Amino acid sequence: MTEQTPVTDRRFPLITDEALDELRGRIGRPFRPPVPHVTEATTDSIRHWALGIGDANPLYVDPAYAATTRHGGLVAPGTFLYAFDRVVSGYVGGLPGVHAMFAGTDWNWKRPIRVGDRIAAEPALKELKDLKSTFSGRSIKQTYQVTFTNQDGELVCVADSWCIRTQRDIARERATRETVVPKTWTADEIAEVAAQYAAQRPRGGEVRYWEDVQAGEVLPPLLKGPSTVTSFVCFTQGWGSLYVKAHAQAFDMFREHPALGIPNDLCIPEPPERVHWDNALARAVGVPAAYDYGPERVSWLGHLMTDWIGDDGFLKRLNVQVRKHNILGDLTTCRGTVTRTWREDDEHLVEVAVEGRNQRDEVTAIGTAVAALPSRG
Incomplete structure (x- = not known):
């Protein structure tokens, strides 16, 4: 067998104007997305997703229980749609060999997802934005818009989702300037985490009325972690992953997309997705250790939001x-603060500023949520 360069020493392609021009030609054009992990909301697939995110x-x-609620049966968390489309989850085309880091989604749901719904996704490349990055020099923000419809042709959701394309070699070289060491937890700290988990529970059938919510109200915090490879695997069981394939299907994928086959320490090709469990490859792209999935x-x-909103x-x-x-x-604490309330088109709405913060007090995710609540009126 021909000896191959270790992943920590391998050189990867850079972002070029020519490759970007080719990718820009795809904006707005329909394309056939990869086969989704889930095509129908079933009792099992909804449960696997929900437990995969804890x-x-x-x-x-x-x-x-769900049969006793106003829904009359099981519904799914809105983010379950990540399992119905790999593009909204971070699958990107173009720029082979340039790393893709999922960076966010703007979900806009129109109706609940119910058992029996068969949902189709239609993605399209929406925008490319050239960025300057302290992490990897030149980088690209690549945004797709995905439309989800159910078996009756009803619009379920429209989502914009984006990745940041980064230059692996530059990111690796710059990452040596700052070292973050994964935290080792004490038994007492783990016991405190366990106690906080034991106290967490959804609002459930206790109705949260719009009139009772005021700007400045703080949501009960929600813990997630500490992160392990096991927790990442648990998520992929419900979500399905992007490139995790085995045996002949894996080699078919590498044949069609050669840049996806990055040799491991045994010189066997594996996909770049293994940054989520392979510390060596994570360091090769400029991250101090394996890391979670953005979705x-x-x-x-x-x-955090649905626990606070309640069933209604x-x-x-x-x-x-x-x-x-x-x-x-890393341990993530999810927090939220109500920023405003208002009425619009007969709906009673609440806006919440949300964030995820780790044990180093770093904000790792930030955003805005909007919920419709029942009104006493």
Whole structure:
């Protein structure tokens, strides 16, 4: 077997004007997206998604409970749509060999997702923005818009989702200037995390009325983590991942997209997605350790909101930017603060500023959520 360059020493392609021009030609043009992980909302697929993001709300996982609510049966968290389309989850085309880091989604939901819904996604490249980055020199913000419709042709959601394309070699060289060491937790700290988890619960059937909400109200915090490879695997069981394939299907993928086959330390090609469990490849792209999936963190902030809203509210919008890597060992605390309330088109709306913050007190995700609540009127 021919000896291959270790991943930590391998040189990767840079962003070029020629490659960007080719990619710009795809803006607005329809294309066939990769096969989704889920095409129908079933009792099982909804449960797998909910538990994959750590959300055991009985509205999503207990059919008997859900039947007693105004929904009359199980519904799904809105972020479940990540499992219906790989593009909204961070799959990008063009710029082969240039790393893609998921950076956020702006979800706009129109109706709940119910058991039996068959949902199709139609993605299109929306925008390319040239950026200057302290992380990797030149970088590109690549945004797609994805429209989701159900089996009746009804609009379920429109979402803009974006990745930042970064130059791996420059990011690796610059990353040596600052070292973040994954946290080692004490037994007492883990016991405190466990106690906080034990106290977390959704609002459930206790109605939160719009009239009772005031600007400045602080939502109960929601813990996620500490992050482990196991927790990342748990998320992929519900979500499906981007490039995780095995056996003949993996080699078919590498044949069609050669830049996806990055040799591991045994010289076997594996996809760049292994930055989520392979510390060596994570360091090769400029991150100090393996890190979580961005859609996972967006979904955590959705969980924060739906726990607070209760069974009778509806999360209409969730716009979240992923700001920093959430590496192995990190504990994320999700928080929210009501910023305003208003009425529009017979709906009673609440806006909440949301964020995820780690144990180093760094904001790793930030955004805005809008919920419709029932009114006493």
